[in-house]
Amino acid sequence: MNSWLYSEKVKDHFMNPRNIMFNDEDFEYDAMGKTGNIKCGDEMIFYLKIDPETLIITDCRWKTFGCASAIASTSVLSEMIKGMSLDDTYNISNVDIMEELGGLPDNKVHCSVLGDKALQEAINNYYITHGMEDRVHDTKSRIVCECLNVSEEEIEHAVLEGVRNYYQLQEMTKVGTSCGKCEEDARERLTFYLDRHFGIKEIN
Numbered sequence: 001m002n003s004w005l006y007s008e009k010v011k012d013h014f015m016n017p018r019n020i021m022f023n024d025e026d027f028e029y030d031a032m033g034k035t036g037n038i039k040c041g042d043e044m045i046f047y048l049k050i051d052p053e054t055l056i057i058t059d060c061r062w063k064t065f066g067c068a069s070a071i072a073s074t075s076v077l078s079e080m081i082k083g084m085s086l087d088d089t090y091n092i093s094n095v096d097i098m099e100e101l102g103g104l105p106d107n108k109v110h111c112s113v114l115g116d117k118a119l120q121e122a123i124n125n126y127y128i129t130h131g132m133e134d135r136v137h138d139t140k141s142r143i144v145c146e147c148l149n150v151s152e153e154e155i156e157h158a159v160l161e162g163v164r165n166y167y168q169l170q171e172m173t174k175v176g177t178s179c180g181k182c183e184e185d186a187r188e189r190l191t192f193y194l195d196r197h198f199g200i201k202e203i204n
């Protein structure tokens with residue numbers, strides 16, 4: 001049998017997930033966020049209990065139909081966020097989660113985004129349902145390339161799928177292949193997502 005490609009910590013969190021919602025237990029929550037699509041088998045839901053005075057997360061639960069990497073990433077994330085403020089929590093990135101986990105195989109990094117995104121939705125849900133709309137983070141994806149209708153989200157997705165330079169990004173998304181005026185913006189977004197998800201600071 002092949003050996004596992006995962007770190008001991010990933011295996012531990014996959015086998016013994018923390019703060020997971022089993023059988024819809026009676027967990028009273030103040031906010032809920034959902035991402036993914038159950039038809040694709042990768043839905044993730046995050047539930048938060050929040051102190052209204054300090055806006056600190058006091059407890060949480062989550063559930064998913066995602067894979068081992070999604071389960072381990074979200075499990076470790078659920079431990080990281082207890083005692084953190086909502087705004088600090090919103091800024092947790094994949095790199096932070098992967099550092100905590102001791103790494104993930106490159107082709108599994110995109111799975112760790114699920115918990116992160118559901119958590120961000122839950123934070124925005126709290127602000128919206130508690131009269132703090134001015135604190136909501138904008139999650140709408142901006143169009144970077146008007147000619148080919150390529151959004152920031154598509155560039156992020158391409159990075160998570162393995163794109164590492166501008167040429168590969170063009171191959172996958174066709175960004176910048178018409179008038180070319182979006183190139184600087186597209187390169188900037190590519191650099192941003194490579195750093196955010198993989199800690200890569202320079203591209204070719």
Ligand code: FES
Nearest residue numbers: 145147179180182
């Ligand atoms: S705006 Fe991207 S190619 Fe024209």
